[in-house]
Amino acid sequence: MPELNLTSAPAHLRHGSSIGQPLTRRDGVLKVKGQATYAADNHPPGMLFAVMAVSSIAHGRVTSLDVAAAKRHPGVIEIMTPDHKPQLAIDPEIKTNPFVFRMEVLQSNEVRYANQPIAVVIAETLEAATEGAALLAPRYEMLPALVGLDAGESFVPPVVGVGNPTENHRGDIEAGLAAADKRIEAVYETPPQYHNAMEPHAIVAHWDGDNLSVDMPTQGLMLSLGRIAELFGIAPDKIHIRSPFLGGGFGSKGLMAGPPVLGLMAAKLVGRPVKLVLRREQMYGPVGHRAPTRQRLRIGADGEGRLTALDHHARTVSSTFDDFYEPAADASHTLYAAPAIRTSHDAVRVNTGTPLFMRAPGEATGSIALESAIDEMAWACGIDPLAFRLKNYAEVEPITGKPFSSKALRACYDQGAARFGWSRRPLQPRQMRDDAGFLVGWGMGTATFPALMFQAEARAAIRRDGTGAMEIGAHDMGQGAWTALAQIAADAVGLDIDRVTFKAGTSDLPDAGIAGGSAHTATAGAAIHSAGAAVIAKLADLATHDERSPLFGAGNAGVIARDGRLIRRDDESRSESYTEILARAGVAEVEARGTGAPNPTAMEEYAMHAHGAVFAEVKVDPELGQVRVTRMVGAFAAGRIVNPHLVKSQLFGGMIWGMSFALHEEAITDRRSGRIMNANLGEYHIPVNADVPPLDVVTVEEHDPHVNALGIKGVGEIGITGSAGAVANAVWHATGVRVRRFPIRIEELLT
Amino acid sequence: MKQFDYVRPATVAEAVAAAAQPGATYLAAGTNLLDLMKGGVSRPDRLVDVTHLEGLDRIERLADGSLRIGALVSNADLAHDAGFAKSYPAVAEALLSGASAQLRNAATVGGNLLQRTRCAYFYDTASRCNKREAGSGCDARDGENRTHAVLGWSKSCIATNPSDFCVPLVALDAIVEIEGKSGRREITLDELHRLPGNTPERESALEPCDLIVAVRLPPAARGFAAHARYLKVRERTSYAFAIVSAAAALRIENGKIAEARLALGGVAAKPWRARAAEDVLKGVAPTADAFREAAWRALTDAKPSGDNAYKIELARRIVVRALTLAAAGTPARIPALPASPFASTSGAIHA
Numbered sequence A: 001m002p003e004l005n006l007t008s009a010p011a012h013l014r015h016g017s018s019i020g021q022p023l024t025r026r027d028g029v030l031k032v033k034g035q036a037t038y039a040a041d042n043h044p045p046g047m048l049f050a051v052m053a054v055s056s057i058a059h060g061r062v063t064s065l066d067v068a069a070a071k072r073h074p075g076v077i078e079i080m081t082p083d084h085k086p087q088l089a090i091d092p093e094i095k096t097n098p099f100v101f102r103m104e105v106l107q108s109n110e111v112r113y114a115n116q117p118i119a120v121v122i123a124e125t126l127e128a129a130t131e132g133a134a135l136l137a138p139r140y141e142m143l144p145a146l147v148g149l150d151a152g153e154s155f156v157p158p159v160v161g162v163g164n165p166t167e168n169h170r171g172d173i174e175a176g177l178a179a180a181d182k183r184i185e186a187v188y189e190t191p192p193q194y195h196n197a198m199e200p201h202a203i204v205a206h207w208d209g210d211n212l213s214v215d216m217p218t219q220g221l222m223l224s225l226g227r228i229a230e231l232f233g234i235a236p237d238k239i240h241i242r243s244p245f246l247g248g249g250f251g252s253k254g255l256m257a258g259p260p261v262l263g264l265m266a267a268k269l270v271g272r273p274v275k276l277v278l279r280r281e282q283m284y285g286p287v288g289h290r291a292p293t294r295q296r297l298r299i300g301a302d303g304e305g306r307l308t309a310l311d312h313h314a315r316t317v318s319s320t321f322d323d324f325y326e327p328a329a330d331a332s333h334t335l336y337a338a339p340a341i342r343t344s345h346d347a348v349r350v351n352t353g354t355p356l357f358m359r360a361p362g363e364a365t366g367s368i369a370l371e372s373a374i375d376e377m378a379w380a381c382g383i384d385p386l387a388f389r390l391k392n393y394a395e396v397e398p399i400t401g402k403p404f405s406s407k408a409l410r411a412c413y414d415q416g417a418a419r420f421g422w423s424r425r426p427l428q429p430r431q432m433r434d435d436a437g438f439l440v441g442w443g444m445g446t447a448t449f450p451a452l453m454f455q456a457e458a459r460a461a462i463r464r465d466g467t468g469a470m471e472i473g474a475h476d477m478g479q480g481a482w483t484a485l486a487q488i489a490a491d492a493v494g495l496d497i498d499r500v501t502f503k504a505g506t507s508d509l510p511d512a513g514i515a516g517g518s519a520h521t522a523t524a525g526a527a528i529h530s531a532g533a534a535v536i537a538k539l540a541d542l543a544t545h546d547e548r549s550p551l552f553g554a555g556n557a558g559v560i561a562r563d564g565r566l567i568r569r570d571d572e573s574r575s576e577s578y579t580e581i582l583a584r585a586g587v588a589e590v591e592a593r594g595t596g597a598p599n600p601t602a603m604e605e606y607a608m609h610a611h612g613a614v615f616a617e618v619k620v621d622p623e624l625g626q627v628r629v630t631r632m633v634g635a636f637a638a639g640r641i642v643n644p645h646l647v648k649s650q651l652f653g654g655m656i657w658g659m660s661f662a663l664h665e666e667a668i669t670d671r672r673s674g675r676i677m678n679a680n681l682g683e684y685h686i687p688v689n690a691d692v693p694p695l696d697v698v699t700v701e702e703h704d705p706h707v708n709a710l711g712i713k714g715v716g717e718i719g720i721t722g723s724a725g726a727v728a729n730a731v732w733h734a735t736g737v738r739v740r741r742f743p744i745r746i747e748e749l750l751t
Numbered sequence B: 001m002k003q004f005d006y007v008r009p010a011t012v013a014e015a016v017a018a019a020a021q022p023g024a025t026y027l028a029a030g031t032n033l034l035d036l037m038k039g040g041v042s043r044p045d046r047l048v049d050v051t052h053l054e055g056l057d058r059i060e061r062l063a064d065g066s067l068r069i070g071a072l073v074s075n076a077d078l079a080h081d082a083g084f085a086k087s088y089p090a091v092a093e094a095l096l097s098g099a100s101a102q103l104r105n106a107a108t109v110g111g112n113l114l115q116r117t118r119c120a121y122f123y124d125t126a127s128r129c130n131k132r133e134a135g136s137g138c139d140a141r142d143g144e145n146r147t148h149a150v151l152g153w154s155k156s157c158i159a160t161n162p163s164d165f166c167v168p169l170v171a172l173d174a175i176v177e178i179e180g181k182s183g184r185r186e187i188t189l190d191e192l193h194r195l196p197g198n199t200p201e202r203e204s205a206l207e208p209c210d211l212i213v214a215v216r217l218p219p220a221a222r223g224f225a226a227h228a229r230y231l232k233v234r235e236r237t238s239y240a241f242a243i244v245s246a247a248a249a250l251r252i253e254n255g256k257i258a259e260a261r262l263a264l265g266g267v268a269a270k271p272w273r274a275r276a277a278e279d280v281l282k283g284v285a286p287t288a289d290a291f292r293e294a295a296w297r298a299l300t301d302a303k304p305s306g307d308n309a310y311k312i313e314l315a316r317r318i319v320v321r322a323l324t325l326a327a328a329g330t331p332a333r334i335p336a337l338p339a340s341p342f343a344s345t346s347g348a349i350h351a
């Protein structure tokens, strides 16, 4: 791959303080000019096009495919079917590790959900492959489809999310409810939702003997590499994956799913490079989604409005063949100081592709239910929703009793409420109207997301010409990793950002872990930080041990790396440039590696979460029921802010997604066939620009010495939480109608 | 994609001749047709591209005071034609409330008139659909149908016509000029779309080869310019089809309604002219009571076709609101959020 020509020459020179600067994204110019190559932009010579044929039934068996008709179509080269395909080295159904996503790669004729791949047509052109797929005219033996939250017997899954216990409790719920002055019980429903990243899943695969070159968007280069290696029985070092840019992932590009594997198989079958890109509707099935939930909350409060019990149960679904359970009820673990908390889950199996983590998995679904229920309880107690939340402010993590590593939520409430003007909110609903007669409502929600860390490694180098390099197989999903991680890298090696070559996005670089769990900047950043420290230490060794250096003997005092020089800590007049040190030592460069990882001791000791408070204003047409969000303010405390500009964008995106959750998003599933009836961006509604109000984001100062060396908590997902509930609560406050099924529809407001 | 012939005639006569072959379809901007082809819903053998036909891209004022809009005028050009928007404000507002700016730039007048229903079962080729495949059944009837028809539907089909443009057009007695095998003829827009009955596959009064060449607004249509609005309730502020919409146009003389025009969108397989409601408004003062009475009249025959009973009440309220807005007077400029209930919201950014 050609070197990425990232914009350097930042507006101001930064000496040792790239972190904290609001740089615009360094890959922005490339993207605006269309020069950023996404996977599907690659066209190796001799490349063919592969198109998947997908099932139109949700359950049954493919009984015939008209392979002959497809083959006759001009331009069609090969048809890959269960009877005609390269063999894999292992059964794709085997879970070799917990991060294996079961996939359909033509291992049988069985159909387990609608839009499941059932064959692949490979042709000279995309058009020929597309028509070839249509000509296959599959016939099926159909079985009844399991659809919806009541599709069958429910069961208690062994774990929810990624290894979370299905049930948690602290204190005695029934006693807490019995002792309560006020009790509410409410059931909320959230629909299936699909990630719908702008860039569809795509792969360009090229086998050269046993060597495999892959262009593919992935949120986990090393996970993908490992999975490809085991599926095809080849050594990981024979595989090279390039994933410099993702057009969004939101979790759906985290685990290796079936379609890219089919692309690899197709390339193997024909012995030529192959490109396979999913059509929009094909993304509604094999690449994960957010499962629907039905959540029951039972809450008790005493006469003063203090919670006595919080019981949160979530029903969800998984596929008939794999396990992923949306951990919705877990949202109740961290926010409110109820002496008795219980969270539990059960599930039914349905004929759907396996659900997967989707931006704030569990937190998003759980948050809208919890924040709605808290709002209902505040109203039942006759207390302002913010005052109610403050009364029940958790000083320690309620479910574990652990102290927080840091928690500036009170400041978020204060600053957000002040910005919004919350104190003028009437307690009663349906009290406010604007000049035009629209109902006006104000709602709020608390945001929270765990501060996670995964494992990562980075390699740093300092060169004799005074430049540096930082290498890490990190992922830019559009969130700005090319920029934020380069800022951390610049500070880590004590150079201006334009003097550091930052390499990321390919599988031959050190493992950056996955870009997920809002932990990528924290994890990759920690590795970069420690690699930088290690390389500076090596450089310092060269200088402090060399009597010709002005830094000779500074070993104990130590040196500071700044602006390409090492400076004696206790005497700034004594310093030497990197160039001088390396030239004298006669070495071209020094290099070192560093790692980022969770700190088990700190995790044992502390609960680690980012927090926030979101305030929303909606207007509702009193007769016609149409809702418009007119204002949103979010105040978030998420540790150190590496790049305020990018962080704001992440939080804006999250808040818009939250409003989308409350008002727009839903995959409409035909209850008989299990097919999704709006599998396109015209009818799967997300907010358009005209729906998005002025958004105001405040980042609240927060220093966290425990989460990681840089004190970063991550902002990728938290924006959705709190926001969805804030909008829903504002709709109630505007209308007096409590809608508990999301998204809120016009007909529910036609009172 | 299925292979097909593509021809690009230069004249109307050549186009009609080129379309005579079975399996031929006219292609305008393709914003609807190409989606249908990609989804396998339409599989034409020949596309007759009409976008290069001479003389169909003009907006002309005729001597008798009517306006003739060529079939190839884009939705955006028509809506942004200042003279047009001034004379037929509800039509311009309806156009600007449809689809997105990009689609409106491409979409043509003729194509908008003949766009197909958005019934999801029609688009899903694995579903049974009488419109797509005559006699196969209708999976919408017991399916996801909260946005389907409440007027004029039949057991065979409960789909709606999705066009916004057609709603004020039918209210204003628009006329469609057609060139066919046996020459030129004209019909009213009201006659263009058919109700499903037992033959939902026959959507319009057009015969094979019939080409829409223009839409004409009769001289009387200008008479409503001072009191004409389009109102569209939808699930987001832009880029969504109407759940229910209404075009209301009034001629008010001496404080009384001299003449009223009212049509509903999103409720039936055709833009729904509510003549009975117009009748009750004739000669009365524009009051809330009169508008409520009109709304009841407009929906007398409505019945739910599925999970959509709410649309009937919503339609009544929309009628009342649209008439109220029309009576209040056409705004000097088309609102930044055209046809939205929130059109009056200040500071809104253009949809």
Ligand SMILES: Cc1cc2nc3c(=O)[nH]c(=O)nc-3n(C[C@H](O)[C@H](O)[C@H](O)COP(=O)(O)OP(=O)(O)OC[C@H]3O[C@@H](n4cnc5c(N)ncnc54)[C@H](O)[C@@H]3O)c2cc1C
Binding pocket: A682, B025, B026, B027, B028, B029, B030, B031, B032, B033, B034, B035, B050, B071, B075, B097, B098, B099, B100, B103, B106, B107, B108, B109, B110, B111, B112, B113, B114, B115, B116, B162, B163, B164, B165, B210, B211, B212, B213, B239, B240, B241, B242
């Ligand atoms: C995502 C999306 C959202 C949309 N939202 C809205 C909306 O909110 N409101 C709304 O009103 N519309 C909406 N539309 C529909 C849009 O208005 C139509 O697609 C467009 O008007 C069709 O015009 P066209 O020129 O592209 O027609 P084409 O797609 O080229 O043709 C449509 C049909 O008309 C026939 N045809 C075209 N021209 C002629 C002619 N002169 N004579 C005879 N037959 C002809 C074609 O054969 C074809 O059957 C939306 C479309 C999309 C894709």
Ligand code: SF4
Binding pocket: B117, B119, B120, B121, B122, B128, B129, B130, B131, B132, B137, B138, B139, B140, B141, B156, B157, B158, B159, B200
């Ligand atoms: S309502 Fe009409 S268009 Fe929809 S499935 Fe039924 S027959 Fe087809």
